[in-house]
Amino acid sequence: MQLLHREFYQRNNVVQIAQELIGKLLITKFDGVITSGRIVETEAYAGKTDKASHAYNGRRTNRNTMMYYDGGVSYIYICYGMHTLFNVVTNTSDVPDAVLIRGIEPMDGLTIMLERCKKSTPHPTIGRGPGNSGKALGFHLYHNGLPLSGKEIGIYDDAFPVKSIHSSKRIGVDYAGDDANLPYRFFIPGHLQVTQHANNKSAKAAALTV
DNA sequence: CGACCGATCGTCT
DNA sequence: GACGATCGGTCGA
Numbered sequence: 001m002q003l004l005h006r007e008f009y010q011r012n013n014v015v016q017i018a019q020e021l022i023g024k025l026l027i028t029k030f031d032g033v034i035t036s037g038r039i040v041e042t043e044a045y046a047g048k049t050d051k052a053s054h055a056y057n058g059r060r061t062n063r064n065t066m067m068y069y070d071g072g073v074s075y076i077y078i079c080y081g082m083h084t085l086f087n088v089v090t091n092t093s094d095v096p097d098a099v100l101i102r103g104i105e106p107m108d109g110l111t112i113m114l115e116r117c118k119k120s121t122p123h124p125t126i127g128r129g130p131g132n133s134g135k136a137l138g139f140h141l142y143h144n145g146l147p148l149s150g151k152e153i154g155i156y157d158d159a160f161p162v163k164s165i166h167s168s169k170r171i172g173v174d175y176a177g178d179d180a181n182l183p184y185r186f187f188i189p190g191h192l193q194v195t196q197h198a199n200n201k202s203a204k205a206a207a208l209t210v
Numbered sequence: 211c212g213a214c215c216g217a218t219c220g221t222c223t
Numbered sequence: 224g225a226c227g228a229t230c231g232g233t234c235g236a
Contacts, residue, residue: 077221080226082218132230
């Protein structure tokens, strides 16, 4: 079980990193409560040149400040007023690349995750989608900017064998014009915690060799 | 199935 | 004052 360090995050290829994060173990320990999940779906957001990115064209606001930090910290923001989305900041400072964690398979602390998601029994939607993933792992806005190799958040390589990874265009970024069609979404095909979406079955969902 | 719609609030203009 | 890198429910074919 290897903790991923800044050498992993600070590389200059956010799309590659988004793909490599599939199958990794994401562990949170907030207020002494440990929960973890295996990453099964991600999306890359390529800094200043990507029309879908919050940092497109060098846009810099209070919200997206963390995207401009050195890779290896969290970027967390509220979406639609009710969902807490967790992103992995990559690349070096002033290059605002990030990877959105869109799906996790619940691992440790299932009971806690059930509580957070207000379910009494295990349910497939726990960890399905970026909003549900953030909720299950206990992320809040005040966790923005935390190191990803610290005592509260950690991403690990436990040598889990990922059989297959597919790619597709990203979800919910139709406003991004031509960039909406970039194949920057990665997921384990058919996985229970992967967003149910037409893109999964689309002929455009290309299979990648693992 | 797919299309549509309401919830709900931090953030930006 | 408008708008989301969403979600879960409903409605109709």
